[in-house]
Amino acid sequence: MIALETVAPVIEWQSLSPVLIVLGGACLGVIWEGVLPRRLRNPFQIVTLLAAIIGALTMLTLNFLHASLATDAATSVDPKVGLLAVGTLCSDGPSMAAWFALLVFGGLALLIFGDRQLNQGASAFASAAATTPGSDEEQLADTIGREHTEVYALGLFSLAGMMVFVAANDLITMFIALEVMSLPLYLLAAIARRKRLLSQEAALKYFLLGAFASAFFLFGAALIYGYSGSFQWAGIDSAISGGSTSGVAVVTFGDGILITGVALLAVGLLFKMGAVPFQSWVPDVYTGSPTPVTGWMAVGVKIAAILGMMRVFYVALGGIRWTWQPVIAVVAVLTMVVGVIMALAQTNIKRLLAYSAVSHAGFILTAVVGTQFYVGAGQLNAIGSVMFYLIGYGFATIAGFAIIMMVRRGSAEAWDLDDWAGIGVKNPVVGVLFAIVLLSFAGIPLTAGFIGKWAVFTSAWTGGYWWLAVVGIAFSLVAAYLYLKVLIKMFFAPPAEGVRVAKASPFVWIPVIISTIATLILGLLPGPVMQWLSTLEIFIR
């Protein structure tokens, strides 16, 4: 008889604490919903949200500083680089940088959920999502002032999913994180206060297509597991570069299962980042979702999906780089072309920004394809440049969607582009802030968008994909025309009747101001952030 010995797993509590704090805050939010009277829930939820974000950021900073100090103390191993929780998560430069970015963006974007002023004392979410739109129950729920305060907890759950996703070290952790990040967003998409039918439709589309894409991801993961016999990146990599020929699955099926698996896995990841040909959900879901949720998912999901994809494709699948690079290059071109051309045709500001998000995924993919790893000290390689781009894109996107919340016709948000005519004259402050957002999206110098585009195109060019960088620059110019068109309409067209900039609470203003200032600072003084990212741009294996 074999004696069963169970070895207790070693869990690095301190290194994991940022994720655990966010998850703890989310669970606390669920508890508040169960035990507190209605009037107390909202303040408790907001305090919990802020405490979780600040706590997680503090612990992350401590870990980061501690790690750096320990390196200085002549230890040969950098302790911030290592596997956590029995090899399921990677703690390395990119995951630390991504955690910082996700926590900051999460804090800013989820704070916007707290606004009560733009909807005359109500939140941006349905008073009771279970009621049928237009029914007496809905009216009653509106009248007595019911509201859903679970939204903060759902936001924190999705944030935790994203944090695990970018740091995942095996396929199953990645799949679980994908679902933990997506499921709360499906629900958040469904519960807009206004235009509820649109919101429910968006959630239905997001859910069905998202579940479809997850199934692709999972089947691909199973095939890769079959080929390599391992879920972990290192195991997959050694099976690929060792030319795994002995495994029973490989003997039966050959290399075909690896290629098929990679293709299916890529479908799941490209869907989440909204790359063509898997972009069809993006405009509908971005438009139909409550605008604060759109801002959060546009930033968070994109950061998670792109960095997660880079980790899989660089660390686990780097050995067959020559096979996937041309395919992703074609996807990048299609994404830029379709994103920019479709954005030109839009008359709805939310759809316009949605297609613009698609095109940004294409610009970022150029650097992903470039796979430029080795650069001089203090310069950005593919991973660093993508992170810089995502940080700049994140700030601009949060500010952009928050400003869309403020511009209103009657009491509803004015999405029609014609309604935005003359907004810059009616309210110069909001006009200038939105102009900064648009200029950053367009990649005009002195904004974060310019430095980000410069970094990713340089990375693609030096990585050997110079033609992709050229296509990227060409379509950035076309895209610049698009944003300038909106800008000119905002400042020089005759003002639209009946549209105003509504008074917003600090819950909206603080994120908008911080984000636009950060956009400018990253454009004017990118040095320190670039320097910082250049120390954090190596994936561990």
Added chain:
Amino acid sequence: MNPTLLAVVTLAAVLFCIGLVGVLIRRNALIIFMCVELMLNAANLLFVAFAWAHGGLDGQVAAFFVMVVAAAEVVVGLSIIVAVYRARRTTSVDVPDALRL
């Protein structure tokens, strides 16, 4: 060459394709959702088959994780489908068409 593994993997691939085709051609949200679940189960079969082929346990553990995730997905998915059904009295995915180009 392992005929049993070949048979099981072929079955998994066939199930996956049935689910895939179902998602693409059926118009009822519930049927589409069931087809997605079929695809997840095909992946589960694959995990278990490969775990057996490799002589490890991690593939079997993966199947358990997938089952839990699928259950969570059902909760979220059905709630959205029911909400749409109550508002529109249909589960067809063609009827909600307010979001178009």
